[in-house]
Amino acid sequence: MAKQLPYQAMREIFARFQAAEAEPKGELHHTNAFTLVVAVALSAQATDAGVNKATARLFEIADTPEKMLALGEEGVTQHIKTIGLFRNKAKNVIKLSRILVEEFGGQVPSSRAALQSLPGVGRKTANVVLNMWWQFPAQAVDTHIFRLGNRSGLAPGRDVDAVERAIEDHVPAEFQLHAHHWMILHGRYICVARKPKCGACIIADLCQYEDKTQ
Known part of the structure; x- marks a missing residue:
């Protein structure tokens, strides 16, 4: 488990996520x-x-x-x-x-x-x-966010509740609304379980993961 990243690193990471995709969306189809x-x-x-x-x-x-x-x-x-x-x-x-x-x-x-x-x-x-739906800055922690949070230092925690609290406590307020979507998408497509795509990662220079891939 990586150590919690400092505030300035957290701000830079989420600023990059925001610049890459300002309004991330969930991938489950729904109408209401x-x-x-x-x-x-x-x-x-x-x-x-x-x-x-x-x-x-x-x-x-x-x-x-x-x-x-x-x-x-x-x-x-x-x-x-x-x-x-x-x-x-x-x-x-x-x-x-x-x-x-x-x-x-x-x-x-x-x-x-x-x-x-x-x-x-x-x-x-x-x-x-x-x-x-309600635009509340709630943090839903799944396996992708749990993995990313602990690997990178974005939100380390021994269980999903601890990771949820780490996101709430350490992600700057202006990024809280979309934090879990940015993290889930990054975990799903870049920071994958078996062979993370570190070469394509926009936060690789700030990430604390020791076993980065080339």
Whole structure:
């Protein structure tokens, strides 16, 4: 685990991320807050590309909690059976849809606690929704961000909660809104697990990773 980078290095790194892509976007397809919640919940232990393929038709016919309930668990299952853990995920989609209708008037709540009360929605999923839909500077830490944070010194921590706190504590405020998107995209496409593409990395000179590739 690398040591936490100093403030000036953090500012320079995120300034570079911003210059390269000022408005980074999540890669999960969605049309509203409800389809975003469902897509993120389905993405656990699955790729964004796989989820997008599975939900393309699903979201055309069921883009509200009411329509999802009308489709039913078996109907959801048929659409998402290419995704890992699809049976349990289909159950959760129906359960969360029912709760949204019965307890939230069919609307997706804008608080972390309320989001986490939904089946299949953990802290990471809640943070993604808060960030992408409600524009809240929440930091959703996945495997890519965890790896990048610890390798580089951007946000070292022994678990995802520690990495989340490190981002909140050390990333300059002006970059907080997009911090997790910049980090996830960099981790997904440049700072990959087995052979990071250090030669193509725009922050390589500031990164503390000792085993840089050529």
